[in-house]
Amino acid sequence: MVVPAHGTSNAALPLVSIANFEARAPDLFDRLRRDTSLAVAGAGPATRFVLDYHAARLCLVDREAPRTRPFHVDLDRRADVGGPDLLRRAIGRGARRVIDATAGFGTDAVHLARRGLDVLAIERCEAIAALLADGLSRMADVSVRRRIELVCADATNLLGSRDADVAYLDPMYDSPQRLKSKPRRAMVLARELAGEDADAADLLALARQRYRRVVVKRADKSPPLAGDVHHAHRGRTVRYDVYIDRGGIPA
Template structure:
């Protein structure tokens, strides 16, 4: 289950703190991880020696902007896994949204994507990133294809999808892989996620829930050499250089 420990800091952020059930204080004097404003951007900041630079969701520039322009279009691994071929793009639920990078790629390729994020602080960053993307003229149309909801997909996937009014054809999962090699934690961004969410020990339950509600397929992102999630065997696999997708056909289509 997600862990806690983030404090929202700064005047004007009281309502955001209340919506996400996070503690708030006026001044940025808290130790540990804090959500605060850096100019117009909401960031998640902590000790840079441990966590690196403040974390934000930026769909306009940075990695997301570069991937949107030069990422390879529908030839990308995530696009193939989620069925974005030459036909109309499917309706997709990204049930482990994280910083929204895969969801944004799928939306930029024409898919409507519901993002579900269970860690409150990360969901708040996503909300802020979506708002700024919607205000950018070159991204406004893409932003309209992205919807965000905060909740635990492993426990409440069907109700979260129903509440958003989505008919999910494809469900995309990228559960946290329980690394045992400490060198895997060198990337400081990953340290933030592991401290807030831990490893996704409930990934098998999430896969079962996804198979119950997806009308076409479930696409599960895994490290290339990692074992599949415990449960039904994937029907097909698509491999990239460092990761792969295990694909599961919806139960009603496999009988």
């Protein structure tokens, strides 16, 4: 089974193949196939990445880096970042339901779920969604896991179909600071798998039409995705831009 990369100019080319996936995790496979546009492009080509099981975890094997350990998503071990909880503040104290429209490997979704929010996590890259689904399925803290619903889809097809107090966007962006502030390997792999999120401004525009409050994570020195930021929460390396609209009109 072969999954093409998303968001890249060579999106038609297979990047990831899946070994033992259907047999070892039929539920996960069925769910992804049912809920997503999982692209199956035939079997057998020599792809750079392979999704495979190691020690009962779904892993991403990089065949160009044979000495590195297979990558898996571990959501239990992630320590909370110290300092003020800027993401929680940006989401807003009254919020209960959040749509994380760019879920990636789920750090932010889990962070919010740990703070009691119900999170709809949307990830369009099938390989990333599969790794995240597997990480969620292994989470020890079941109460946190139950607060997160993962859907593998392009968020532009789902925004507006679900109620939420806030939509949260963390699109891929270039930043030397960001490389320091996140686990480098997860970042690099996410970028390899998903490519650049060149359509991020369109996603923001759509989110703003559908939800009153939209939060966008940016590198501290990056320009905002749209000019009319209502207010921002600034950290040392990242910034959370908050957009507040009333019926599509900036507040």
